[in-house]
Amino acid sequence: SEERSLNFLEEIIEEDIRNGKNDGRVHTRFPPEPNGYLHIGHAKSICLNFGLAQKYNGQTNLRFDDTNPEKEETEYVESIKEDVKWLGFEWQNELYASDYFSQLYDFAVMLIRKGKAYVDDSTPDQIAEQKGTPTEPGTPSPWRDRSVEENLLLFAEMRDGKYQDGEKVLRAKIDLASPNMHMRDPIMYRIRHAHHHRTGDAWCIYPMYDFAHGQSDSIEKITHSVCTLEFIPHRALYDWFIEELEIFPSRQYEFARLNMTYTVMSKRRLLQLVNEGFVNGWDDPRMPTISALRRRGYTSASIRDFCDRIGVAKRENIIDVSLLEFCVREDLNKTAWRRMAVLDPLKLVITNYPEDQEEIFVGENNPEAEDGEGSREIPFSRELWIEREDFMENPTKKYFRLGPGLMVRLKHAYIIKCDDFVKNEQGDITEVHCSYIPESKSGNDTSAIKVKGTIHWVSTRHAAQVEVRLYDRLFKVEDPGAEGRDFREYVNPESLQVIPSAYIEPDLASAVPGKGYQFIRKGYFTLDKESAPGQLVFNRTVTLKDTWAK
Ligand code: ATP
Numbered sequence: 001s002e003e004r005s006l007n008f009l010e011e012i013i014e015e016d017i018r019n020g021k022n023d024g025r026v027h028t029r030f031p032p033e034p035n036g037y038l039h040i041g042h043a044k045s046i047c048l049n050f051g052l053a054q055k056y057n058g059q060t061n062l063r064f065d066d067t068n069p070e071k072e073e074t075e076y077v078e079s080i081k082e083d084v085k086w087l088g089f090e091w092q093n094e095l096y097a098s099d100y101f102s103q104l105y106d107f108a109v110m111l112i113r114k115g116k117a118y119v120d121d122s123t124p125d126q127i128a129e130q131k132g133t134p135t136e137p138g139t140p141s142p143w144r145d146r147s148v149e150e151n152l153l154l155f156a157e158m159r160d161g162k163y164q165d166g167e168k169v170l171r172a173k174i175d176l177a178s179p180n181m182h183m184r185d186p187i188m189y190r191i192r193h194a195h196h197h198r199t200g201d202a203w204c205i206y207p208m209y210d211f212a213h214g215q216s217d218s219i220e221k222i223t224h225s226v227c228t229l230e231f232i233p234h235r236a237l238y239d240w241f242i243e244e245l246e247i248f249p250s251r252q253y254e255f256a257r258l259n260m261t262y263t264v265m266s267k268r269r270l271l272q273l274v275n276e277g278f279v280n281g282w283d284d285p286r287m288p289t290i291s292a293l294r295r296r297g298y299t300s301a302s303i304r305d306f307c308d309r310i311g312v313a314k315r316e317n318i319i320d321v322s323l324l325e326f327c328v329r330e331d332l333n334k335t336a337w338r339r340m341a342v343l344d345p346l347k348l349v350i351t352n353y354p355e356d357q358e359e360i361f362v363g364e365n366n367p368e369a370e371d372g373e374g375s376r377e378i379p380f381s382r383e384l385w386i387e388r389e390d391f392m393e394n395p396t397k398k399y400f401r402l403g404p405g406l407m408v409r410l411k412h413a414y415i416i417k418c419d420d421f422v423k424n425e426q427g428d429i430t431e432v433h434c435s436y437i438p439e440s441k442s443g444n445d446t447s448a449i450k451v452k453g454t455i456h457w458v459s460t461r462h463a464a465q466v467e468v469r470l471y472d473r474l475f476k477v478e479d480p481g482a483e484g485r486d487f488r489e490y491v492n493p494e495s496l497q498v499i500p501s502a503y504i505e506p507d508l509a510s511a512v513p514g515k516g517y518q519f520i521r522k523g524y525f526t527l528d529k530e531s532a533p534g535q536l537v538f539n540r541t542v543t544l545k546d547t548w549a550k
Pocket residue numbers: 030031032033034040041042044045065226227228256257258259265266267268
């Protein structure tokens with residue numbers, strides 16, 4: 001990639017290395033909660049965390065932040081691992097916050113012993129009340145001054161299942177007058193009699209994010225714990241726990257989360273789109289999830305490139321989704337194999353080409369690659385499918401395709417001249433009749449005829465019929481998730497267009513999912529996972545040019 005200046009995290013890390021902090025070691029982590037599929041925002045975090053470690057010869061842990069038993073599932077764990085691997089990264093250790101439940105419990109006991117944590121019987125509403133407001137200090141809970149012995153006993157009883165959900169919590173005893181609301185005796189543990197995807201029913205108390213995350217970082221000796229800006233006010237608490245527990249001093253750094261136009265990007269909202277039937281699952285190709293982008297034909301290289309180009313910001317911003325589309329176009333232009341497919345078929349008959357004759361033309365797979373990456377055979381015969389839009393009954397002046405008397409080149413084949421056409425009773429054109437110029441064969445053209453247009457085609461006798469799915473933006477407005485909006489009201493009803501019968505050249509019958517194809521003049525496509533032998537489905541990844549009306 002091109003030379004660029006250091007981002008602020010690289011500057012911090014280089015400074016730390018110069019100062020010999022952590023013996024120059026760089027250890028990051030990517031900490032997803034397994035409560036949904038990863039989206040393009042997570043890709044940003046993955047590329048950042050793994051990228052920093054790669055750049056400074058460090059390591060990255062994959063840590064599942066699984067402290068909310070009700071929302072977490074093994075299905076999500078599996079999909080997250082698959083997505084990180086597909087993006088091209090290898091983690092050092094596969095870890096789970098739930099593996100630390102015993103240790104976190106012991107940490108909590110240590111804080112109780114130091115007089116820095118207490119069991120509170122207040123209700124959630126009372127606790128909210130006790131916190132005060134940003135301008136007014138909080139008020140102590142009546143249980144704030146319980147003795148260490150009583151707290152130890154009650155906390156053990158909480159763990160042992162003696163109390164119902166919500167009956168008691170464990171709170172840190174910090175500062176009810178702190179200007180930082182997170183420091184006003186935050187909750188460390190709550191009671192949840194819920195089944196956990198890994199620990200089963202072993203626990204009925206679960207640590208809060210703030211008591212789990214920093215301690216997990218510390219246990220793993222993470223040096224640079226990178227998270228998004230909304231965690232800035234949590235940092236004081238992150239540091240407080242580490243200092244009070246006298247454990248490895250991991251440090252938290254914050255960057256701006258990725259937001260993208262025409263998209264919503266929180267797992268909660270994406271789950272709503274799935275559950276309420278706006279899309280057909282987490283990997284519906286219109287979704288911003290990694291699995292959807294993969295299914296749609298995005299390459300991992302294009303997503304990494306995108307994450308690199310948007311850089312690392314310290315302030316919230318919103319990235320134009322066209323940049324993501326630009327990145328995949330750039331990559332597919334270099335890697336996709338060229339093929340011919342007709343999406344809106346119209347029959348073309350070459351009247352001077354014998355009925356029983358066939359020819360095989362040879363087309364390079366990838367003209368952008370130095371060696372062309374091999375070639376494929378393209379059969380030709382008297383009857384072809386062409387795009388309906390490549391014929392006009394009354395062509396306009398600059399129309400360089402087919403119309404009465406007009407000539408055009410058939411890609412990889414001959415120059416043809418349009419002599420006639422057939423209309424049905426409804427006035428629709430059903431056939432175009434042409435004659436071909438035998439001396440104009442591609443690569444061996446002695447006809448001296450110059451034509452301005454080249455069109456794609458497939459031989460009707462050899463073509464396979466397939467379904468093609470074209471996608472538009474899932475939302476009609478740039479910022480469907482803006483405050484005061486219900487994003488569901490802005491779903492684009494035309495985001496999916498299904499073409500039930502398009503025709504492909506025969507070589508495409510052996511397409512595989514994930515391989516990118518440029519359907520000449522039509523865009524980039526890949527085979528969808530819902531394909532079956534003889535019933536192929538192609539997704540359009542992206543158009544050839546940015547056709548979005550601004
Ligand atoms: P969501 O709101 O989508 O559920 P989250 O932050 O709760 O997001 P996590 O599973 O906790 O999801 O995220 C794992 C990591 O990915 C965190 O470090 C988080 O900060 C980061 N991350 C999540 N969303 C984005 C985003 N849009 N841009 C950059 N990083 C993100």
